Amino acid sequence: MGAHEEFFGPGNDIDPTNLPPEQETSIESWLDDIGRKRIAFLPRAAGGNLYWYAFAPTAREQRELLFLLDAWIGPTFSDLPRSRGRLYPRDRFDTALAQSEVPPLRFEVLPRKSPFARDTVRQTLIVLSKLVRKRPPSEFDAPRTTVEILDDLGHAISAGDQRVALDCLRELETIADLEPANLAFLRIRVNAGLGDVDAILHDPDLTHVLQMRRPAGVTRLLQGAVYNRYLVEADRARDPDELARAAAAIPSHLRLLTGVAQPTDRASVMVEFLLAFLRSGPAEALARMAEEARSISNDLSDLLATLVPVIPEPADDSTSTAEPQTEPSKTKVTPDDQLHQLIEQGEWANAVAFGLKLPATPPVAALLLSCVREFSDAATAADVAAFVDNAGLRADVDVNDAVVRADLEWLEQFLSPSRALGWNSWFDALEAGDATAAAADFNVTADWAQLDRSVVAERLATLSDEALARMGEHGGAFLAAHSSLFSAADGAELCERVLAGFAVSGKSSLGVRVQTVALLEYMAAGSPSADVVAAALEWTRLIVEAATSAVTANWAVDVLQAATTSPQPLALDAKHGLLFGALDVLRPLQSSLSLADLEGLRLVAEELDTALPGDFVVDDAHGDPAAPFLYLKDAVVVLYSLTESATTRAAQVLRRLIPGIDVRTTAEHDGSPQLAALSANADIFVMVAASAKHAATEFIKANRRGRPVIQVNSRGSSAILRELAEG
Structure with missing residues (x-):
């Protein structure tokens, strides 16, 4: 409430200006607290009875406030055990308050018309509000260490709870001492763990991440997102022409996602190959990558091989009768030239493998160090570290060569025992x-x-x-x-x-x-x-x-x-x-x-x-427990989750609250005719994102044909019912 007349008007017999000065002051203080988004209390008299309304800025603090009122006021002076702080649905005064983002709690002072009870409750609320205002932060508000937040973040990723994971990320961004780049990498890891491809590809720092050196694991996750967004359907079709067309649709800024040493999953192998294909990489390199894909899958190797340009056979001049032509002198390609060519083509792993066979000199060592940092392979990094030491690069680094110094520092951290x-x-x-x-x-x-x-x-x-x-x-x-x-x-x-x-x-x-x-x-x-x-x-x-x-x-x-x-x-x-x-x-x-x-x-x-x-x-x-769900009475409601316990319980509660409701649960995988039919025909479709694969999510949305999907980002039946109650 922002002004007296909003609360102290029709439906409330109390006029603060007619109260004793100390009571009017208390009300003014509480109104100020409400404006500052603090816990506060306001009185209302109606029909000779006295009611108090307790305001909290958030739903969490409202639940905590209920507990405090139960302890401080309780059954001795209120109807809290019976009313549980609920607004009265037949009271127009309460109906208006119910439209608030966080509706206030209401309780009646008992015994009715008892001056002692009324004075005791008012004094108790004054003391309680002062204590709440001055108390130290609770465990929910106190700053936590980075280690504590990261531990909760891991649990949220494991459980697929997007709401908690994103809360942890926001907390890290606010209070933790992580570098911006590490926060960006962490955000990509989190969204990948949650299967949120859209969040990865629309990350606000993605442009910067693509332009910087990044952990190989982050590159693999980005490649996985590109694969799921642009290539997965063409891959399933096993059609090389369709695959080439799909690859051409990859935006130019995402074509920097190369350099993973020895990719071990289908997505990374395919993205590495197709991005090299889009760059018109040498046919020999493409053929090698297609053959290496055989360690992942024979059908993948065969599919990629169909996109490799034909390598021309060397001309056989042994039977020619023409006079031999004097060829112009060719510039000899040195090993250093070959190394630079591999680097220019983004062939980081091959560049390192080739360079390790060259004499150990500081310039070559600096190049190999730069290459291995691009794909962050531990075994290869150890070989490069030995090469660096043999080349004397550490002692040879110019004091002004910040790039090499940074690469050496990275190498030391990357090979640290903890990693x-x-x-x-x-x-x-x-x-x-x-x-x-x-x-x-x-x-x-x-x-x-x-x-x-x-x-x-x-x-x-x-x-x-x-x-x-x-x-x-x-x-x-x-x-x-x-x-x-x-x-x-x-x-x-x-x-x-x-x-x-x-x-x-x-x-x-x-x-x-x-x-x-x-x-x-x-x-x-x-x-x-x-x-x-x-x-x-x-x-x-x-x-x-x-x-x-x-x-x-x-x-x-x-x-x-x-x-x-x-x-x-x-x-x-x-x-x-x-x-x-x-x-x-x-x-x-x-x-x-x-x-x-x-x-x-x-x-x-x-x-x-x-x-x-x-x-x-x-x-x-x-209060009617069914009231928030009455709008579902004539609707077909579908609850989707791959783990069915929460949807089963939520459906049971809905059937008890609204007899005859048509509520169905499903755990069908993407692509099934039943899931397609349920997605297309449901009036209300609820999807538990914490237990749904990305492919299923896309399948459901496609079959909804633009109709909304209620997405539940937390586990448990309460989360499902809460989303449905909010409409």
Whole structure:
């Protein structure tokens, strides 16, 4: 509210100018707080009763404020346990307030017409607002270290939670001491991890990134984005003419993405080849690249070979009867010339391989150093380092040669032990208690080779309790690099060990909360044994106890819904233990739960053949839980996700709230006739981006034919219901 007349007008019998001076001053102070986007309170009298409205600038702070009001005012002097701060839908005064971006909370002072109750509540709110205004930053507002943010970022990437990942990036941009180039590289890694090709190709710093030297891993990710945007369909068609036409459509500024040494994936191989093809590279070089592609796939090699220009056979003059012509003298091509030609053609890896055979001189060493920096291959860099030392380049560098000095500094950092550790050494650091190595730089670990499942299973199973806790504390980057193992059909045991790490670490960060829901969804999608489920749920109970607060209560509901999706008899006792343990934690935080959250809890309880305790059953007179979803009544609603637990739960809640609603769930892969039909015919199509492949996303959008898609960028049924409630 920006002025007295907006709140103290029709529907409110209070006129601040008629109040005692101290009360008028309090109201003016609260109005100023609202204008400054702070927590504040305003009174309203109507029909002889007194109501207070609590204003918060954000939804998060609103949930926290509910918890504070519950503790400070509570059932003694208010209807909070019953109304839960909801606006009254039949009150025109409240209807207008409900249009605010963050509507205020409302409660009535009880006992009605009690001067003692009214005075006590007013004095309590004055004290509470002063304390809130002067308190130090909470864990949600206090600046965090770069290591903490990066760990949460890793969890967000692993879980596919775009909202949390982008929040972490913004936090790094605001408070971290990362160089602009490193932030740009990190942003590309994050968007690649989330499968957001559009974000990569429209990155605000992409032009600068393309013009600078960058890690080979970043180049591969950019090549992957180019492949997915311009080449993937032509590649699937296996038509060389179509592939050539697709390559010609690649914008000129993206044709700098060459130089990856020994590409190991189809996208990089194809982009490297086609960009060389567009530059009219030598036929011999193209033929070599096509043949090298055979290590990836025979069909890829054969496809690329069809685009190699015919290499003319050398003329055979042995039978000619013509008089020999005197040829003009040819300039002899020296090894240095050959080296420069390879460099000019962007053949960095071949230039290094050729140059290493030349005499070790400072000029050649400087060229090789520059080349190896372009594609950042560790083994090749070690060979170049030895060549540099033999050539005496370090001692020969002119004090004014800033480029060579910078290349030498890069070489030293690139070959540093921390960069070469790898994930096995990271596990060793966890066991040794080396906090520095355990919290390795995300930009470093992103280039480490992924471990296979058997190695990960063995390492996780043999971690000591102390090392397991350190893994829970610093495991974000590890989980980001190995997310495919945990989401696989046989990943349940791996998920259980990570949940154990979170539980024994006691960590309750946003990243841990996001990852917990993701791991439970992965388990629900697999076929875990009863013992694994029981152990995982016991760890989950401990995580819920550590991480649930007034502002994370709906997360705890998501955890319960994800954890109990598997068949009811499976680990039933453990499910009951988790449910009632979570209810004990949520009991003092009930004001933070929405009606849809309570409906979700009731659903879980009924599926487990039990019932919610009586204190979790609220009077619906002050709000209809179905109200935000009534617009869906006559619509066909489709919920899409590759992990079905959240969409299943959201659909169940919607069916309970709106009997007869036509809501369908699907986990079909891209290209299926069923997904095409659902995409085309749904009135409302909801896609959980955290669990959707890029190809499926594009397929759905294409079949929607311009009709909107509601994209949910977080996991859990609450996120789906929240997006639908907001329309």
